[in-house]
Amino acid sequence: MTPRFFEAEGIIHLHSRYSDGSGEVPEIMKDATGSLLDFVLFTDHNTLRPKKDGWEGWYNQTLALFGCELNDRNDQNHLLSFGIDDISPKHKTASGYIDEVVDAGGICFLAHPHEKRSNLPQYPPYPWTDWSSDRFTGMEIWNHMSDWMEGLTDENKYQRFVHPLRSLKFPPEETLQKWDELNRDRLVVGIGGSDCHAIEQEIMGVTVQVFPYKVAFRAIRTHVLLEKPLSRDLSAEENASLIYSALKAGRCFFVNHYRGHGKGFRFWFEGAATQLQMGDRHPAGSFLAKIFIPEVRTIRLLKDGKVISSQQETDHLVVPVTGPGVYRTEILFGDTGWIFSNPITLI
Ligand SMILES: [Zn+2]
Ligand SMILES: [Zn+2]
Numbered sequence: 265m266t267p268r269f270f271e272a273e274g275i276i277h278l279h280s281r282y283s284d285g286s287g288e289v290p291e292i293m294k295d296a297t298g299s300l301l302d303f304v305l306f307t308d309h310n311t312l313r314p315k316k317d318g319w320e321g322w323y324n325q326t327l328a329l330f331g332c333e334l335n336d337r338n339d340q341n342h343l344l345s346f347g348i349d350d351i352s353p354k355h356k357t358a359s360g361y362i363d364e365v366v367d368a369g370g371i372c373f374l375a376h377p378h379e380k381r382s383n384l385p386q387y388p389p390y391p392w393t394d395w396s397s398d399r400f401t402g403m404e405i406w407n408h409m410s411d412w413m414e415g416l417t418d419e420n421k422y423q424r425f426v427h428p429l430r431s432l433k434f435p436p437e438e439t440l441q442k443w444d445e446l447n448r449d450r451l452v453v454g455i456g457g458s459d460c461h462a463i464e465q466e467i468m469g470v471t472v473q474v475f476p477y478k479v480a481f482r483a484i485r486t487h488v489l490l491e492k493p494l495s496r497d498l499s500a501e502e503n504a505s506l507i508y509s510a511l512k513a514g515r516c517f518f519v520n521h522y523r524g525h526g527k528g529f530r531f532w533f534e535g536a537a538t539q540l541q542m543g544d545r546h547p548a549g550s551f552l553a554k555i556f557i558p559e560v561r562t563i564r565l566l567k568d569g570k571v572i573s574s575q576q577e578t579d580h581l582v583v584p585v586t587g588p589g590v591y592r593t594e595i596l597f598g599d600t601g602w603i604f605s606n607p608i609t610l611i
Contacts, residue, residue, distance in 0.1 A: 266556070267532050267541060269489035269515070272507065274303035276486050277333070277344055277375065277404065277457035278477070283308035286462045292477050293323035299481035301326050302494060303507060307333040307344050307375075310354050320500050327494055329504050333375060334361045341394050342375035344404065344457070347508045359397035371401040371512045373455055376410040378438045383417055401512055402453030405443055405604065406435035406520075408484045409459035409475070425467060428475055429483050429522040434601040444569040447590040447607050451543055453511060454606055456484040456518025482521055487529070489515040489541070514543020514606040523597035528558040531593050531605040533585065542606040548588045549610070555581045555593050557603065562596040585610070 279285030280292055285308070287295075296304045304326060306314060314320075315330035322328075331346035334354075341358035345351070348370035356364065365372040377392035389410075392403075415431055416424055424431055446452040460480035462473045488510040494503050510516055519526030533540035533551040540546050555563050556579065563581040564574040567589040575581050585591060588610045595603035 266530060267489075267539060270491070270493040271487055271489055271527060272302035272494055273485050273487040273519070273527065274301050274305065274327075274507075275458050275460075275481055275484075276305045276455055277307050277407070278304065278460040278480070279308055279333075280306060280314065282306075282311055282314050283333075284461055284463075286464055286473065287477055289314055289319045289328065290323070293326060293328055295476075295478040295481060296326045296328070297324040299478060301481060301485075303327040303329060305346060305507075306330045309333050309335055310351065312349070312351060315349075320504075322496055327503055327507075329500075329507070331370075334365075334372075335390075336361060336394070340390060341392055342390050343400070344373040344375050346371050346511075347504065358392070358394035359399075362397045362400050366399045366401075371508055373453070373457075374400055374403045375457065376407040376459070377403050377442065378436050379407070379410045379414070381410070381413050384413060387413060398450065400452075402455060402514070403439065403443055403446075404457040405439050405454040406456045406484055406518060406601075407459050408432065408457065408480060409461070411435075412475075421467075425472065425474065428479055432483060432520055432522060432600070435604065441569055444566075444590050444592075444607075447609055448568070451514050451545060451607075451609070453514040453516065453543065454518065454604065455486045455511065455516065456520075456604070457486075458484055484518060485521045485526070486511075486516055486518045487526060513541075515541055517542065517603055517605045519603050520597075520601055523600055523602045524559055524561075526558065526603050528556070529595070529603050529605075530554070530556045531608070533591075533608050540608050542608060545609040545611055547611060548586065551585050551610075553581075553583045553585045553591060553593075553608075555595075555605075557595050561602060563593065564596070565591065565593050567591050 379389040
């Protein structure tokens with residue numbers, strides 16, 4: 265039986281004028297509403313000021329929530345943090361911030377963990393380097409801004425400014441590998457991030473916004489599977505906790521929205537007496553892996569990073585699985601990544 269969940273889709277990781285983004289919260293939320301998003305999770309650098317200023321809440325049908333991106337005391341190791349009311353000033357190590365967020369009951373994700381940006385000396389990369397903590401909730405597996413900047417060269421610059429979505433192909437191989445590896449020991453949740461700043465830049469004498477919010481909202485979205493629907497009848501805290509608990513449990517997947525909507529995607533394991541959802545860890549046994557997608561595309565099932573089953577031109581895949589391993593699925597549009605699930609792990 266198809267699992268009963270309420271799906272909501274949104275943008276995680278973006279910047280407003282509260283840090284280094286160019287948009288004001290109401291302007292950004294106007295674009296979010298126009299893009300039919302269910303939620304937006306803002307992450308300005310090292311500040312929860314917008315939350316304190318009262319910007320959290322509904323903008324038409326879209327919910328705005330505010331976490332932050334915590335740079336460590338050396339401005340390195342960016343940590344996306346949610347569900348917290350306060351943060352200490354910027355003097356902690358990366359693992360110190362992980363402890364602070366988790367101890368306060370929040371959730372946190374390593375931002376752009378393998379960022380490279382080798383062609384842009386003025387924008388150095390900020391990869392994650394402090395792997396001493398194993399308390400973080402998850403990792404940003406695909407970051408639109410990093411992906412776009414990493415592939416930027418003098419030759420393709422113009423093309424990339426004009427078509428900022430077309431170059432999105434696949435999350436970094438290194439990040440996918442690390443994600444699979446970490447999931448052998450514990451659940452590490454994968455999310456997709458935007459990192460939109462809508463920075464204003466002069467190109468050929470004209471000031472243009474690199475990635476207007478509206479454009480970025482059509483790219484990488486994270487979908488969450490909720491126990492009950494988001495609603496204006498619930499308080500902001502209750503709505504936030506529905507989203508944060510789905511993210512914490514790994515009941516989520518991320519979508520390259522430019523290649524298709526992705527709504528209705530489902531991946532679960534069906535056993536004789538149990539059903540396992542994304543994020544679950546369960547003793548090994550006989551299960552049927554079930555994958556359903558909203559359009560006819562290529563589905564592949566991976567175990568510990570290796571493809572174990574793949575089918576083109578299909579809208580579902582049902583495969584028996586038994587042994588221990590980290591199982592997740594990737595849906596492809598041609599050779600481009602479209603939907604990425606969180607893992608189900610048999611131990
Ligand atoms: Zn960052
Ligand atoms: Zn950022």
